[in-house]
Amino acid sequence: MVYDTAMWPNWIGWADTPQYRYAVKSGTKVVQGVSGYYPGPSITSAVPINLHSGWFTSGSAEDMSLTVNGYLGNALLCTRTVVLNGSGPQLINLDFCGVDSIGFVGNGFIMDDLSYDFAGVPEPSSLLALAGSLGCLTLFLRRHS
Numbered sequence: 001m002v003y004d005t006a007m008w009p010n011w012i013g014w015a016d017t018p019q020y021r022y023a024v025k026s027g028t029k030v031v032q033g034v035s036g037y038y039p040g041p042s043i044t045s046a047v048p049i050n051l052h053s054g055w056f057t058s059g060s061a062e063d064m065s066l067t068v069n070g071y072l073g074n075a076l077l078c079t080r081t082v083v084l085n086g087s088g089p090q091l092i093n094l095d096f097c098g099v100d101s102i103g104f105v106g107n108g109f110i111m112d113d114l115s116y117d118f119a120g121v122p123e124p125s126s127l128l129a130l131a132g133s134l135g136c137l138t139l140f141l142r143r144h145s
Contacts, residue, residue, distance in 0.1 A: 044101040045118070048072065051096040052115040055089035059108030062086060066106035070099035084109055 043049070051070065058064040063085050070078040078096045089112060096102065098119045104111075 041104045042101060046100070048098045048100050048119040049096075049102070049116050050119045051094050051099065051102055052117075053091055053093045053095075054114040055112045056082070056084050056092050057089045057110045057112075058084040058086040059110050060086050064106055064109060066104065066109050068092075068094055068096075069103040069105070070094075070096035071101045071103070072099055 051068075056066060063083050065081060066084050067079060067081040069076055077099055078094075080092070080094055080096075082090075082092050084090060084106070089110075
């Protein structure tokens with residue numbers, strides 16, 4: 001699955017499924033991570049990601065453990081383990097900065113409203129200002145040489 005230019009392998013997605021309606025924080029769609037796949041559910045991107053938070057729920061009525069790992073290349077930069085309950089979504093703050101892959105270890109967890117952005121990507125206005133400055137500098141150097 002590809003979403004917002006990031007790859008999301010080994011996820012199971014639902015749209016408005018009554019069985020998992022208790023896990024929806026907003027909208028009608030959630031995704032479920034199942035660790036029966038190898039590797040488990042993950043997110044990978046060519047551009048580093050800042051992963052802020054997400055709403056997570058156990059996929060059953062019982063508590064479950066979920067570990068989230070953030071990598072840059074093969075280096076583990078951050079990890080967070082939480083206990084999820086099945087009664088409803090919990091906001092989990094992750095605060096992973098500059099990772100290019102995120103691995104999830106937990107069987108049957110449900111995720112909604114993942115908050116992230118792409119790290120180190122300049123805003124278009126910044127690129128325009130840089131291009132204009134370089135153009136002016138080039139013109140200045142040509143006239144004074």
